[in-house]
Amino acid sequence: MKINISLFFAALLVMGITGCKKMDDTYKKYVVPEGITYVERAKAVKTYSGLNRVKFTWAAPVDPSVAKARIYWNNFADSAEFKIPGNADSVSYFLNIPEGMYSFIIKTFDDAGRQSVPVEVQGRSIGATFLSNMFNRPLTQSFVDNANGKLLLTWGGADTYNGSIGHELTYTDVAGAQKKLFVAPETAVTTLADYKSGTDMSYTTWYRADTTSVDTLKTAAAAVPGNTVRYRLDKSKFKEIKLPGDANMAWGWVMPNMWDGKTNAEPGFHTADAPFPQHITFDLGVSDFSLYSFRTWQRQGYQYQIGNMKRFSLWGSNTLAPEWGSWTKLGDFTSGTHVMAEGELFLIPPGAAAYRYIRIQVQEPWDGKTVGAFHIMEIELLGNFYKP
Structure with a gap:
């Protein structure tokens, strides 16, 4: 059988052209004649x-x-x-x-x-x-040592987990000018050498929701009233007073030993034997502070024994007179077990006025004697700036 090669190739050519035409017709309706033009997209958003x-x-x-x-x-x-x-x-x-x-x-x-x-x-x-989960950083202590006049503000932990970046403290300096200080989250204690005693402070805690935040968010201001700041009274201003009826000193253990800074080294203060109750008087040197607390250290080696104070009272007055009518009782106290090295802290009932003169009246020593002596190694007094 003979095959015409020319006719065979001609037939294939016709079939190819017909197939391509059908394919073009199929996809032509999906093709935009001029193509789609896109403008430039936003980059690196x-x-x-x-x-x-x-x-x-x-x-x-x-x-x-x-x-x-x-x-x-x-x-x-x-x-x-x-x-x-x-x-x-x-x-x-x-x-x-x-x-x-x-x-x-x-x-x-x-x-x-x-x-x-x-x-x-x-x-x-x-x-x-x-915003509802933003809290002010806690202020755990505001304290002034009157020996140097510096205010120490002790802070609790900062809420860095939820985005706290610090807080801004507002206070009044000794010249009466308002100042602002930013406190970083890692700062545990802030020291102010120019704080004006008795003035109020406030602070706001700052937050940023995350590292990309464009807004710094602030809590409502937390108030720190000036009368809540604690002051350690300056012992260099304390002076011995001897009024009629006050207990006598003995054994060379004189009253200034109560504020010489030695809590466990003899000598301290010691009275002569006499019937109880006995009392002594001393001068704080200032009358700007209402007492907040009284701390005392017992005689070492005789803890909870002999003449260490068991029951006693504190009295205050701004009139240096021996008569009890010119004195105001600040509180009755009973000594108990405690950490000796830290001394024993007694809190004064709130509401006391400011007094310059203090009287310690001992009703009973630890040995329970009705006639005898009492002794004190060291004392420390804290107060609040008094605003009548």
């Missing part, structure tokens, strides 16, 4: 958290046709549009939006409505929930 807002930034477009951008969220249900100036160095936009975590879609457009490919980013808005 960054988001920053804020208080009921999110900040967006990205590099300025190189494509001069980019005229605006639109940000979508909630699956395109919500959006915000803004213009992009042609001479912008960068693009920046604040979107006001309720608290929450969001997924955003960003598209850019030219004036003809042509758009870019979408860009997806995540963002966070801070609101009432975060």
Whole structure:
């Protein structure tokens, strides 16, 4: 059988042309004749958290046709549009939006409505929930040693886990000027050499929700009333007083030994034997402070024994007179077991006025004798600045 080679190849050519035409017809309806033109998309987009807002930034477009951008969220249900100036160095936009975590879609457009490919980013808005978990850093102690006049503020732990970056302290200096001081979270003690005694202070704790936050959030101010600051009274101002009826000293253990700073080295103070109760008087040198506490150290080697004070009272007066009618009782106290090296702390009942002169009246020593002596190694008094 003979095959006409020319006719065979001609038939194949016709079949190929017909097949290609059918394929073109199939896909032609999906092809845009001039092609799709996209404007430049937002590049290197960054988001920053804020208080009921999110900040967006990205590099300025190189494509001069980019005229605006639109940000979508909630699956395109919500959006915000803004213009992009042609001479912008960068693009920046604040979107006001309720608290929450969001997924955003960003598209850019030219004036003809042509758009870019979408860009997806995540963002966070801070609101009432975060604010409700912001707390002021605790102030555990505010203390002035009157020997040097410096105020020591001791702080509790900072809430760095939830974003605390420190707190701002406001106080009044000795010249009467208001000052502000920022305290870092790692600072445990703040020392103020220029604090004006008796004046109020306050502080606010600062938070940032995360490292991208554009808003520093502040708590309501915590007040530190001036009359809550504790002052260690300056022992260099203390003076011995001997009024009629006061106990006599014995064995060379004189009254100034009670404020010589030696808590466990003899000699201390010692009275002569006499019936109980016995009392002594001394001068604080100032009358600016209402007493907050009284601390005493017992004679070492005789803890809870012999003439260490068991039951006693403290009295105050601004009139140096022996008669009890000019004295006001500050409190009755009973000694108990305690850490000897730290001394024994007695808190004065609140509401006391400020007194310059103090009287210690001992009703009973630890040995329980009705006639005998009592002794004290050291004392320490703390007070609050007094405002009548």
